[in-house]
Amino acid sequence: MTEVTGGIEMEEDTSGKIKKFLYINRKAPYGTIYALESLEVVLIAAAFDQDVSLAFLDDGVYEIIKGQHTRTIDVKNFSPTYRALEGYDIEKLYVEKESMEARGLKEEDFIVPVKVISAKEMADLMQSQDVVLSF
Amino acid sequence: MMKFGILINEGPYTHQASDTAYLFAKAAIEKGHNVSRVFFYHDGVYNSSRLTEPPNDDRHIVNRWQKLAKDHGIDLVVCVAAALRRGIKDENLQEGFRISGLGQLIESGIQSDRLVTFGD
Numbered sequence: 001m002t003e004v005t006g007g008i009e010m011e012e013d014t015s016g017k018i019k020k021f022l023y024i025n026r027k028a029p030y031g032t033i034y035a036l037e038s039l040e041v042v043l044i045a046a047a048f049d050q051d052v053s054l055a056f057l058d059d060g061v062y063e064i065i066k067g068q069h070t071r072t073i074d075v076k077n078f079s080p081t082y083r084a085l086e087g088y089d090i091e092k093l094y095v096e097k098e099s100m101e102a103r104g105l106k107e108e109d110f111i112v113p114v115k116v117i118s119a120k121e122m123a124d125l126m127q128s129q130d131v132v133l134s135f
Numbered sequence: 136m137m138k139f140g141i142l143i144n145e146g147p148y149t150h151q152a153s154d155t156a157y158l159f160a161k162a163a164i165e166k167g168h169n170v171s172r173v174f175f176y177h178d179g180v181y182n183s184s185r186l187t188e189p190p191n192d193d194r195h196i197v198n199r200w201q202k203l204a205k206d207h208g209i210d211l212v213v214c215v216a217a218a219l220r221r222g223i224k225d226e227n228l229q230e231g232f233r234i235s236g237l238g239q240l241i242e243s244g245i246q247s248d249r250l251v252t253f254g255d
Contacts (some may be wrong), residue, residue: 017245034144034255037177040216044237050245131244133142134252135177 019130020051025060026134029079030070035063036078038135043081046088053129054085055122056114057096061103064093064110082112096122137168140243144254146178147196148189153182156253157199164207171247172210173200174240175232177254180218183211183232201231212239 023042027034045052056064063079070077085091093114100106100116107116117125126132141160145152160170175182187197204211211232213223218234228234244250 019245021241021244033177037217041176041237041240045241047238048241048245050241131250133244133250135144135254 018049018051020053020128021045021131021133022053022055022126022129024055024057024126024132024134025063026058027063028059029063029068030073030075034135035060036076038133039078039081041133041135042085042090043088046085046090052090053092053094053125054090055094055096055125057099057122059099059103061095061099061105064095064112064114065105066109066111079111085112094122094125137163137248138246139163139168139170140247140250141170141173142240142243142250142252142254143173143175143179143182144177144252146181147187150178150255152253152255153179153196153200154194156251157196157203159251159253160203160209164203170207170209172212172239172243173204174243175211175213176217176237176240178221179254180213180221180223183213183218183223183229185227185229187229197229201229204231214240 023038025035025038029035042054064082068077068079093112095114095116096119097116098119107114141156143153143156147153163170182197182200184197189195200211203209213232213234215234215236225234
């Protein structure tokens with residue numbers, strides 16, 4: 001029994017219905033498991049042909065910064081997986097401008113192409129979704 | 136009548152998430168709404184451990200979910216990947232819960248009117 005089978009065997013029950021899913025990432029990549037397990041949800045979600053977007057805010061912006069080195073904390077560096085999202089047709093990635101700037105980051109610091117939007121635009125994005133999952 | 140899906144991301148007792156989710160589910164059902172599925176993720180998978188033994192004068196979070204699910208036909212689903220990582224398996228899973236994949240969470244999002252998250 002794997003999560004993948006769990007996803008695929010139920011897919012027929014939801015056929016045809018497409019909802020807008022937004023995954024909000026608010027936590028640093030290491031220190032807690034939220035970021036990693038949230039990414040696992042996104043990868044499974046890709047099998048469901050839904051309209052998927054990802055948002056990065058607060059410390060969540062650190063999840064996609066370049067140059068992550070985790071060997072010394074003996075934890076897997078999972079940041080390359082974000083680059084695989086494109087292959088799953090997950091291409092709508094948003095970063096909140098305020099969170100990015102408060103941490104001294106720029107758009108070119110990220111390992112994946114993102115759209116930088118304001119907190120106000122982020123609120124509108126959330127408002128326009130059917131399902132919002134925040135990790 | 137609304138159809139609710141619930142996501143619980145924190146373990147019992149340490150965090151209030153599971154308590155609040157339970158009270159929410161109970162209140163929704165009492166008001167005539169439907170709670171179709173509760174999905175346990177992250178440390179939330181610990182809410183399903185059959186080995187849980189709180190002191191007698193405290194609420195039994197695991198058994199409380201079990202009873203609510205039995206009385207109202209709620210599907211209690213524990214994420215397999217999160218569960219295995221934390222040592223939750225069929226042999227220590229409380230009756231009334233089932234272990235399955237993350238697809239069940241996505242499906243709940245698609246099929247419910249609202250998917251409500253309880254976590255940190």
